[in-house]
Amino acid sequence: MDFTSAPDTDFTAVGDLGKKEAAAEIRALREGVNYHDYLYYVKDAPEISDAVYDKLFHRLQELEEAFPDLQDDDSPTRRIGAEPVSKLKKVSHRVPLLSLQAQLDAEKVRTFIKSVQKAAESKSPAFVLEPKFDGLSVEVIYRQGKFERGSTRGNGEVGEDISHNLKTIRTLPLTLQEAGHIPAFLAVRGEVYMDRNGFTALNRERVENGEEPFANPRNAAAGLMRQYESRRAAGKPLRVYFYEILATDGEWPDTHRQVLEQLTAWGLITSPLNKSAGSFQEIEAYHKRLAGKRDDLDFEIDGIVIKVDKIKLRESLGNRDRSPRWALAWKFEPRQEATLVEDIVVQVGRTGILTPVALLQPVDVGGVTVSRATLHNENEMRRKDIRVGDCVHVIRAGDVIPEIEERIKRPGKKRQPPFEMPERCPSCGSPVIREGAYWLCPAGLSCPAQLRGRIQHYAGRDAMDIDHLGEKAAGQLVERGLVHDLADLYAVGVDDLQSLEGFAERSARQLHEAIQGAKEARLDRFLYALGIPLVGRRVARQLAEKFGELEKVSSANRDAIEAVSGLGSEIAAATTDFFEDKRNRKTLKRMQAAGLKIKPMPGRGKQPLAGKTFVFSGGLDSLTRDEAHEKVESLGGRATSSVSSETDYLVVGDSPGSKLDEARDLGVSCIDEQEFLDMLNDN
Known part of the structure; x- marks a missing residue:
């Protein structure tokens, strides 16, 4: 047969x-x-x-x-995912998996070449040049030609066993090809990576599901390889290239070129971009060529690797503590600010607003790798005329949020058609509706993306402050049908939580205790936690201070809410609509039946900062930005996000942005964090 x-x-x-x-x-x-x-x-x-x-x-x-x-376990059917592991076990490598010394300076590369020439007593020793993949380094072990185990590099001596996930990668053979002699034992080193098209598609899926996208393909590959459930890695666009024999009981080739040829013969993929060289000039030309085509490759590389070809010469050169003396990485200059729009996707927020998001070729902006940028809404996207394939200039708006500042024109370059907002919600398929500049999904909590976002918001530090209930846990609770509304959170048991990926008995119990412990909250925090459209922290505080109790807020009519200073008709309508909704009323009753108690808002005390407006720029050491805002507002002050002539104080933290210059131009008083804390303590 x-x-x-x-x-x-x-x-x-x-x-x-x-x-x-x-x-x-x-x-x-x-x-x-x-x-x-x-x-x-x-x-x-x-x-x-x-x-x-x-x-x-x-x-x-x-x-x-x-x-x-x-x-x-070696059957190819296992590639589609096996039973989840309880944890990633630590495994020792047969030989240390060394890291590479990396250089940006060409002169340092010249120095390396000269050191090899001196050791080889030759002006043109042979080198092998390889692309430096920006992926996850792994050790893979075969016995009798059969895949036995695979692990991450870890600290070089000990890594984590990821065999169950490696088996899902189609380009990794579970059985070596019969090519000459297959050794009884073989340990090889490779790089798991994700191709660009697959990375963009994966991030599209994550954004449309209301999840944070991966920062870059390397993070995506590493994240998937460290999953407990291999079904999460199965079918993902992961690949692996091999480039070293680490240990074997068979014969060692004499040169690295022969190593690569032997790996290929066994069915272990090596890079087609590998090349031989004998001089710095040839190495420099290779570096320049790959740097020029890196944006056209279907995988991320961040430099080249230069390796001595002869194995005996490698042995004489030896190793440092953590890196070999016979190899060097020559890095490329990082991409700065200008990058390509690889896709435009639509993210569904917790309130149902559909926001277009640009998925970018990862780029360094102020020391942070950026792979996505908000396009705000359809009108803003049209105004800037951003399309898939465009080259754009990226900034970090407000020092934090990545934003496309402008399109960089490329004369003669044919552009893609303008992006069109979807007619149906990408998360639940409901027909979307338009209100002003925004497109909305009307499905509410029946939309998985909105429910996930609502759970995360409810558990947030400024809301109910439920530890351990982050994006990943919220997503799984929705995906597995354990939570359909906020009241369901309080019915989730320890066994339910322990069934989630990444949760053992202890962590499941900790999350359960955190949820059950979040059954008492001050009215303003609870109103904010509910995620009522247009009701942020400031509005929640105003409503709580005006009405005092949940029953009074929930039964107030539009006129009563609109009469609250600073609140308009839109906020009044959003608030009354929320509490008049039958599903929301039912959910609130179930939450109270589960033991939830809302503390009435205490009366206003001294308001020493009344009439004062504060703006913050840069990072604070002792407070989060939201905590600082709450401190100001609790003393009667106002915290805003932009500097104007009405600003009284700019609080300057670490790495302040353009707000500092604006404040100085307007003559706004600038104080540091300690001065701000002293002001709070004095009041």
Whole structure:
């Protein structure tokens, strides 16, 4: 029975097979699927159609399900995800996985070349040049040609076992190809990475689901490889390139070129960009060529790696504590501020507002890697005329939020059509509606993205302050149907939480205790936590101070709310609409039945900062920005985000931005954090 060439897919019914016949067919199918994986993913030369491959794969799945005692961890069906692990175990590497010394300066590279020339007693020792992948370094071990284990680099001596996730990567062979002698033991080093198109698609999915996108492909690859559940890594656009033999009981090649050739012969993919060189001039030309084409490659590289070719010369050069003397990384200059818009996606916020977001080729902005930027709304996107494929200038608005400042015109470059807002919500599929400059999903908590966002907001530090309930946990609670509204949070048990990825018994109990401990809150914090549209912290405080109790706020009419100083008709309408909604009223009753108690707002005390307006710029050491705002407002002051002639004080923290210059131009009093704290203490 042979499924490697012209496979016959006219199978005998599973029920008509005995165990011996099934075992023989399973062995042949595994061999056939592995062979066709090799042709498709490694050689890029498939011999059968996708339809035939699918039939082979599904037949193998069918037989393994019918004969469970014939299942095997090395089966290619395991690539779609196995049972979750309880934790990532620590494993020791056979030999240290060294890091590379990295240089930006060409003269330092010249110095390295001269040191090798001196040791080799030759003006032109042989080097091998490789692209420096910006991925996750891994050790992979084979025994008798079969995949045994894979682990992260860790600290170089000890890493984490990620075998269950590595098995899901199609370009990693579970069985080595018969190419000459396969050693009984083989440890190789590679780099797991994510291709750019796949990274953009993954971030699109995350943004549309209301999750934070990955900062760059490396973070995405590392994050997926460290998941407890391999189904989260399965099917993701992950690849792996190999570049070193770490240990083997077989024969060692004499040169690194031969190492790369042997890896390829075993079915372990090496980079097609690898090249030999014999001088600094050739190395410099390679560095310049790859730097020029890095934006056109389908994977991220951040430099080149220069390696001595002869293995014996490497041995004589030796190693430092953490890096070899026979290799060097020559980094590229980081991308600065100007980058490409790879996609435009729509994010659904907790209030249902659809916001266009630009997914960017990762770029360094003020020391921070930026891979996304808000486009605010359709009108703003149209005004700046931002489209997929555009080159743009990125800034960090307000010193924090990435924003596209402008499009950089490229004469003669054909542009993509303008982006159109979707007619349906990307999270739940509901028809969207337009209100002014904004598009809205009207589905409310039946929209998964809105529910996830609402849970995160409710648990936030300035709201109910529920520790351990972050984006990932909120997403899983919604995804698994454990929470349909905020009241459901209080019904989630320890066992439910322990079933979530990343939670063991202790962490599940901690989160459960944190949720159950969040059953008492001051009225203003609770109003803010509910996520009522247009009701931020300041408005929540005003409502709480005016009405004093939840019952009075929830039964107030529009005129009563609009009469509160500083609140307009839109806030009044949003607040009354929220409390008149039957679903919201039902949820509030269930929350109170679960033991939730809302403390009445205490009467206003001294208001020594009344009439004073504060603005903050830069980071504070002792307070978060929101905590600082709350301190000001609790003493009667006002905290705003922009400097104007009405600003009384600018509080200057670490790395202040343009607000400091604006304040000086307007003659605004500038104080540091300690002066601000002294002012609070005095009052």
